Amino acid sequence: MAAYPGMSMGEAHRRITEYLNRFSDAVSNQDAASLRFLLSLSSNSPFLLSLADALNIFQDSGRLIKHSDHYSQYSDILFNLFRSLQTYRLGNLFDSYQAFEKSANAFIQEFRNWESAWALEALYALAYEIRVLAERADRDLASNGKSPEKLKAAGSFLMKVFGVLAGKGPKRVGALYVTCQLFKVYFKLGTVHLCRSVIRSIETARIFDFEEFPKRDKVTYMYYTGRLEVFNENFPAADNKLSYALTHCNPRREANIRMILKYLIPVKLSIGILPKDWLLEKYNLVEYRDVVQALRRGDLRLLRRALQEHEDRFLRSGVFLVLEKLELQVYQRLVKKIYIIQKQKDPTKAHQVKLEVIVKALKWLEMDMDVDEVECIMSILIYKNLVKGYFAHKSKVVVLSKQDPFPKLNGKPVNS
């Protein structure tokens, strides 16, 4: 990363001073939007990049900062911010993160003293940058064979910020944004169990009223907490949260909708609700197509094949076990189809299904199961109320109830 060629000392001086003025103006005018722009290192805006070059040329920004009262009061913030920018420009992400964290700490001290919540947007930028810079720093560390530790540090810092916002004043509406940044950190680190404490704070503390938070943050929050419910297979809760996220998500944010659906679909499938094909097409979730098809057709072979084909993807996203469990519903559908066919042939005898017939149907699907195993499956289906009826071992037959032999799930997951 070469410094900007041809920038003179004078030009560098000018650029730095311009930034300093913009910063102090933003603060005195309580202009959060401008301040936010000035803090967004990772945005790679031409303004900030050329400032970084200027800093690398001028090298004595400390003196400039102390030059005027307008900005010398923010010297800790600015000095470290400049350090961060400089090192960022030179590709040294580790040092850049360290410096940024120092700057952010100093910023928080100032933020605490500002009575109103005017600077929240700028604080959000800070929280975002901390996480993104930490991720990049860790990537660098890992590629040099060192232990990545900065994202974890970013997590600690964000908890601190959360603490600053968790009070009675107007600043508290910013807490959910910070929470979501924390979620992203914990999910990335795999330390998902740490989400619990911050969730508890949001949901049970009396200072927070969930409805007061900005919509965008509520959607993100429900998305992550919904995903946690999926991991723990709490389907009704997962359905609530992910559906909330879906209905309140900006319809133009297709990438976000896709992410929500990625988790909502397995949940809905588990409670017996199938998505239409156009939904899968529109949001490019074709990995679920065969799964849905298998459920519709009672095609066990197709389900197994679909799970195998996309195994890596499903394992990574954490929905594999959820999808695997759909097998019981596929069996239910298969038996129902047999019943329907029998009903067409002879309605008086349709409710008696020979186990041999099921064995044969499965054989067509290239599934090798003997009569004993089919009996086992049927007994499970009956036990879990997917089938109403009984089975007679001696006559090797299942006798279905005359009324509603295949109860629908009706939005409830299969009985455990």
Next chain:
Amino acid sequence: MEKSHRHHPNHSSSSSSSSTHFRSQKFRSNPTTKDGKFTKNNNPNAREDFVKPRRPSQQAQQHVDDSSNLPVLLGTCPFMCPVAERVQRERLRDLAVFERLDGNPRKTSSDLAVKKFCRTISIRDMPTSDLRPLPVLEDTLDYLLSFLDSSEHPFEVVHDFIFDRTRSIRQDLSMQNIDNEKAIYMYEKMVRFHVMSLHKLRSCTNENISSVHYLNMEQLTKALTTLFNLYDANRSSESINENEGESLSLWFRQVPIPIIKSKEMCFARRILRFFRMGNYKRFLLTTAAEASFLQYCIIEPYIIEVRELALSCINNGGYKLHPYPLTHLSKLLMMKCLWP
């Protein structure tokens, strides 16, 4: 170190050199739920297991958060038991039956005494002369496990001795932050011991056996957790996850692909699928056909649960006027039929 009086470890099933490293899923100490959830592993207050292992290349660097923000210790004790402790225990007559010289409860030797686990000691108070270095720990572990082959004493007694002394070994390993491949081998051996004990303790009759069993499960879980951390640390330079096992789905996300696709994991996943589905026939059949002895030891409590489920299902859905034939049931549940 003198080896003249020691048993030569006869590597049988307890410390078998079978080709596959034993890898297992984490199991709860109280298997009752059928969903993918696990109870959390409670961190030990006595630090005999790792929480945050450091990579070998990092022995010099120190993390701010790391509980071992202390100098790296290197043990110098050449014996299985530090001399001071040996002498004190001789005086107090605190010698396990395996440590007694010619059965004398007041006499032991450096070949027989093995360092006990001490709950209250912290790193700061442990002099390096009391810490055993890695080679000594390796020999000590092999020596301890060789007792599994003798039938001179009832299993509970053997188990109790090995249980305590291996805990001390883990404590020494942890205090010296040993996290290399050799540590992995040792942990694997210790995990095998606990797994086997799961099975063997079932047939013991003493009245405290359920608490012994519980404590064994506890140590198994701790040792397994550390073992996973060690695998992680030795595998690559990616970030180390303190995975507390909130859910199985979460855990699967982080297991590397080659392991998920390994023969053992595939077996485990298949068994898990049958279990979650309630397919008692396949569960029992596959376990009987494919499980290794160690795998069986771990699956055993679930077999009981599955048999219960099978009975519930058959009783629930079976035609009431034709009772289910006992002989067929015994075949299905793979239980011996005691009636002709």
